[in-house]
Amino acid sequence: MARIFERQVLKPSQLYAVAEKRFGDAKALCDTQDNERANGAMYLCGFVVEILLKARLVRLHSSTAKMRRDVPDAERKISQLIWRSHNLLEMLVELRPLEAAVKKAAERSGQPFDHWLKDICTTWTIHARYSSRSTTIAEARDMLDRVRQLKEILK
Amino acid sequence: MTELPDSMKRLEERLRTDLEAESVEIDPVEPSTDRFSVTIISPKFIGMPDLRRQDLAWEIVDKVCSREESMMVTAIWALAPGEITTYLERL
Numbered sequence: 001m002a003r004i005f006e007r008q009v010l011k012p013s014q015l016y017a018v019a020e021k022r023f024g025d026a027k028a029l030c031d032t033q034d035n036e037r038a039n040g041a042m043y044l045c046g047f048v049v050e051i052l053l054k055a056r057l058v059r060l061h062s063s064t065a066k067m068r069r070d071v072p073d074a075e076r077k078i079s080q081l082i083w084r085s086h087n088l089l090e091m092l093v094e095l096r097p098l099e100a101a102v103k104k105a106a107e108r109s110g111q112p113f114d115h116w117l118k119d120i121c122t123t124w125t126i127h128a129r130y131s132s133r134s135t136t137i138a139e140a141r142d143m144l145d146r147v148r149q150l151k152e153i154l155k
Numbered sequence: 156m157t158e159l160p161d162s163m164k165r166l167e168e169r170l171r172t173d174l175e176a177e178s179v180e181i182d183p184v185e186p187s188t189d190r191f192s193v194t195i196i197s198p199k200f201i202g203m204p205d206l207r208r209q210d211l212a213w214e215i216v217d218k219v220c221s222r223e224e225s226m227m228v229t230a231i232w233a234l235a236p237g238e239i240t241t242y243l244e245r246l
Contacts, residue, residue: 089230093184103226114226115213116206122230123205139204146206 009066015055016155023048023144023151030144033137039128041140045147046088046124049117052154053091056098057082088121098154105153113153116146162224163191169219170212174199177236184229192230200235208233 010018026044029037057078058065064075064082071079081091092099099114106113120143159167163181170179176197184190193212200208212231220228 093190093229099226103222107222112210112213112217115209115216118228118230119206119209119213122209122232135204139206142204142206 010058012055012059015051015058019048019051019055019151019155022051023147026140026144026147030137030141035134035137038135038137038140039131039133041137042124042135042143043126043128045140045143046120046128048147048151049120049124049154050086050088050091052151053088053095053098053121054082056095056154057091060095086126088124092117092121102150102153111149113150117150117154120146120150159191160189160224160227162220163227166193166216166219166224166228170195170215173215174212189227190229191227192232193228194232194234196234196236196239198236200233200238203235205233 022044026041026048029041029044061075061078061082064071064078067075067079078094081087081094085091099117102117103114106115159181167179167181170176170193174195174197176195176199178194178196180194181191182194184192195212199211203211209231212233216225216228216231
């Protein structure tokens with residue numbers, strides 16, 4: 001059995017490295033120009049954002065992130081978001097300083113990074129893994145381009 | 156039921172008009188917070204990719220709201236008529 005299936009506890013710096021790898025996977029799928037690969041690319045794009053948001057949560061709540069069992073009630077929500085959840089919107093709601101930083105970056109650059117982040121956090125779900133519907137590679141490339149720019153701010 | 160701030164009432168009206176929306180609902184993300192999610196159902200979204208729909212809605216948010224007010228909008232659900240069932244299934 002490949003060791004990649006083992007659960008690991010990662011530091012934020014390791015999570016950033018993993019996010020880059022998954023971004024590379026998404027790009028490779030987009031580079032095929034094949035609509036059949038679009039769902040996979042969009043799933044991975046959202047997953048990159050998930051990893052980066054989790055890295056932020058781990059940085060902000062390092063002691064909670066280390067607790068896997070007997071988590072105090074007050075820290076249970078954060079623990080759930082780090083260890084169990086794939087709900088990007090709930091993660092973003094817990095990261096107000098990040099939201100403000102993304103807004104500032106948007107104002108500096110003239111690119112609506114804050115809207116892009118909220119859009120991805122709103123629309124992306126893990127249900128893409130099971131979806132029988134298909135999207136297009138053009139849509140996937142659009143998302144990839146947004147995530148490429150966002151990940152530099154989210155790191 | 157929470158009373159919406161004036162900025163969100165303004166936004167609701169403008170989204171309804173500019174997007175010819177069948178419905179616009181603005182709800183607090185959590186009770187007693189100053190964050191809101193916006194759900195728009197408009198025929199203008201038919202055949203439009205998700206991210207483009209939201210770009211369109213955010214353009215209106217930016218026109219109607221100040222910087223601080225726009226930060227109160229946490230999520231926009233931009234749906235075409237008939238998509239509400241899919242949306243509910245995801246929650």
